[in-house]
Amino acid sequence: MSMFLITCSSSFAQKNELKELEKLVKRNNTTETAALLSTVEKMLPQATDDQKAAYYFFKTKNLINLANSGVDFNENRSKAIESINHLIKFENETKSKKYTTEVTALKNTLLAELVDEAIDSNRNKDYKKSSRLFEQAYNLNATDTVYLYYAASDAVNAKDFDYAESKFKDLIKLKYNGESQTYVATSQTTGKVESFGFDRKARDLAVKSGTHTKAETIFSKSAKPDIYNNLTHILLNKQNYSEAENYALTAYNLDKDNVNSLLNVLFLYYNTNRLDRFEEHAKKGIERFPQNEILLYNLAIINMQNNQNEQAKEYLSKILLLNKNHFDALKSLGNIELQKDADITNKINALPNTTTSNKKRNDLMQEKRLVYTTTLDYYKKAQAINPKDESLNELITQIQDFLKNN
Structure with a gap:
């Protein structure tokens, strides 16, 4: 008999406290609500399913009120998202639908706020903030996987690569393709x-x-190539070539018409010294993208790094046929030409200081002037396109001074 009375007394107390919670939440009294929630939480083991649902609902409302009043905004909003999801899961499991309509309305309102704020942050180029807001939107409604994709993409824009890497890997685990x-x-x-x-x-x-x-x-096209390409790019920059390879080849096989997929594969093979595969894919790339300036320029740079300047010049010249105002191609051609100067200077310095060497010295100086004149022609054309490149301007001044005095 005494046990029955204790149980009834506890149930009666919970009803009163839940009524008081409802009043406090409506008055937006977050401090007293939080204190009373702590008291009610201790009684949950003896509570009915409807009473538990009421506790979770008022807890959610209070967390939203705290966030809206500016108290630990991000933390309380994240907790509110967890609480909403917990309440929906609880009511689904217990078949209790007492707060389903109200919590769904709360969820939809919060979701709209998160997405609107994320879009505004994206427009203002605050990509790190927008990436976190999109992630919160995804956490609130996990069926909208596109928000996780936006979170990862904006993290790339924010150069927050570790975060982006983890989100892209989550998307792959979820088998997200983005088709819609x-x-x-x-x-x-x-x-x-x-x-x-x-x-x-x-x-x-x-x-x-x-x-x-x-x-x-x-x-809409599948987002899979973009996901795999972004992940490849992040891992290549970390020099994690072994992990990058699978993602790179998957992206390439998913969309061979995407030049970024090809570039990632080329960088992978070049940086892992598999030059036979590099050449094979480079050849295929030129056949598929004969007029792609980005591909041609990157192939030129790789050849320059490998001291294959004639092949590099061929790629750079193709770029200028497509776009005569390509700054980097003009500057690179100037750089290749200027490299000849070191060899000529070494030959001049090696000559003995004799009368018989004067003719050879004059011939070499003439070669040097020709190299400088040709280089200057490329540099001046590049300068006309981008007059603010300080290193280029300094080189032009030095070459002009030499030609003036020699």
Whole structure:
């Protein structure tokens, strides 16, 4: 009998405290609400499912109130997301739907706030902030995997590569591909194409009602190549070639028409000294992308690093045929030409100081002047495109001084 009375007394107390919690939450009294939540939490083992759900609901509301009042904003909003998810899971498991409607409304409101704030941060180029906000949006609604993709992509923009790496790997584990269909139609009022997002029924109803015409479906490409390419690029920069290789080859096989996939494979093979495979893929790349300036320039640079200047010049010359105002190609051609100066200078310095050596010295000085004149021609063209390159301007001044005095 006494045990029954204790249980009833505890249940009665919980009901009173839950009523008091409801009043405190409505008054936005976050301090007293937090204190009373701690008291109620100790009684949860004896509480009914509906009472437990009430506790989780008021806890969620208080965390949102704390965040909105500016108290530990990010921490309390993250806790609110966890609490919302916990309550939804709890009500699904216990078949208790007492707070489902209200918590769903809270979830949708918070999700909209997170996404709007993330978009604003992205527009303001605060990419680190937007990446974290998109992650919170994903944590709140894990079915919207696209938010995790946005979080990873914005982390790359923020150069927050460790964070981006972990999110891209999560996307791969989730087998995310990003393919989607967006439903659009033309407004009869404005004449503009309007998007109905993923809601085909809404689009079809608008067309049927006569407010819209020309129903269309826009298909987005798979995001898989982008995910694998970004992950490859991050790992290559960390010189983690063994892990990068699988991602690089996967990206390349997924989309051979993506020049970034090819470039990652080329850098991988070059930096791991597998030059036979490098040459094989470089040849395929030139056949597939004969007019891609980025590919041609990167191949030129790799050849320059390998002291294969004639091959590098061939690539750089192809770039200038496509784009005569390519600054880096012009500067690189000047750099290649200027490299000849060291050999000529060594030959001059090796000559004995005799009358019979004067003719040879004059011939070599003439070669030196020709090298400087040719180099200057490339540099001046590059300077006209980008007059603010300080190292280039300094080289031009030095060459002009030499030619003036010699």
